[in-house]
Amino acid sequence: MTQPQRIAIAGSAGRMGQMLIQSVSASTDLKLAAALDLDSSALLGLDAGQWLGLSTGVLVSAKPEEALKGVDCLIDFTRPEGTLKHLELCRRLGVKMVIGTTGLGEEGLKRVEAASQDTAIMMAPNMSVGVNVTFKLLALAAKILDADYDVEIIEAHHRHKVDAPSGTALKMGEVVAKASQRDLSTHGVFTRHGHTGERAPRSIGFATVRGGDIVGDHTVLFAGEGERIEITHKSSSRSTYAQGSLRAARFLSDKTQGLFDMFDVLGLQDA
Numbered sequence: 001m002t003q004p005q006r007i008a009i010a011g012s013a014g015r016m017g018q019m020l021i022q023s024v025s026a027s028t029d030l031k032l033a034a035a036l037d038l039d040s041s042a043l044l045g046l047d048a049g050q051w052l053g054l055s056t057g058v059l060v061s062a063k064p065e066e067a068l069k070g071v072d073c074l075i076d077f078t079r080p081e082g083t084l085k086h087l088e089l090c091r092r093l094g095v096k097m098v099i100g101t102t103g104l105g106e107e108g109l110k111r112v113e114a115a116s117q118d119t120a121i122m123m124a125p126n127m128s129v130g131v132n133v134t135f136k137l138l139a140l141a142a143k144i145l146d147a148d149y150d151v152e153i154i155e156a157h158h159r160h161k162v163d164a165p166s167g168t169a170l171k172m173g174e175v176v177a178k179a180s181q182r183d184l185s186t187h188g189v190f191t192r193h194g195h196t197g198e199r200a201p202r203s204i205g206f207a208t209v210r211g212g213d214i215v216g217d218h219t220v221l222f223a224g225e226g227e228r229i230e231i232t233h234k235s236s237s238r239s240t241y242a243q244g245s246l247r248a249a250r251f252l253s254d255k256t257q258g259l260f261d262m263f264d265v266l267g268l269q270d271a
Contacts, residue, residue, distance in 0.1 A: 008034035102167030120255035125167030127244030142179035149222040156209035
């Protein structure tokens with residue numbers, strides 16, 4: 001009988017961490033092996049599933065080097081500084097990583113790429129199956145519509161989100177830019193205030209909404225003469241991100257190195 005894949009969860013006391021713990025505990029082929037959080041965590045030293053009414057037998061730890069020994073894969077949806085510390089540990093210990101953290105910056109992304117030479121990493125700004133199918137639809141739309149339609153990307157998240165635009169919105173912009181042969185670094189417009197003048201041709205605009213408990217809404221608007229096309233994805237639960245993360249961990253199970261994304265996991269690269 002095949003042994004369950006041993007999974008560690010970073011940020012285990014957070015909303016996403018708790019959803020991941022619940023999802024791993026409900027699976028038959030994955031086993032919770034470690035739960036990480038900060039020294040200040042209210043769950044530190046307690047069972048990782050206590051707030052969920054579960055008994056996992058895994059205590060929340062603030063000592064990642066100790067906790068990650070013997071783990072197959074770490075799922076990390078925390079902050080850039082924490083994720084990058086975990087990255088170096090995983091690289092040294094040979095632990096695979098599923099990274100959902102956004103806002104890593106150019107230097108952070110380079111460090112992830114370098115670490116993937118020594119361990120297998122799946123990194124994506126959004127683990128939802130639906131969102132990744134949406135990326136594919138956007139590429140098709142952008143390629144066909146191209147310069148005849150103005151592109152605006154509108155995203156909304158809960159009041160606690162600290163980065164903007166969201167990683168998913170930026171990925172949508174990258175997908176549109178690539179499909180229509182643009183460069184997001186030069187065509188992206190991230191702020192508008194005061195007298196802005198007319199919209200620059202082929203620009204890709206971004207608008208950000210923060211409020212309440214919005215899990216994640218994203219709309220890409222293609223505005224042409226006489227018609228508008230909107231491609232929208234709305235998340236009502238973090239369970240979609242958790243299930244996608246578990247799918248990613250399973251995908252990495254037979255990988256020893258390399259950097260992958262959800263298109264690889266879902267077989268969308270050539271779709």
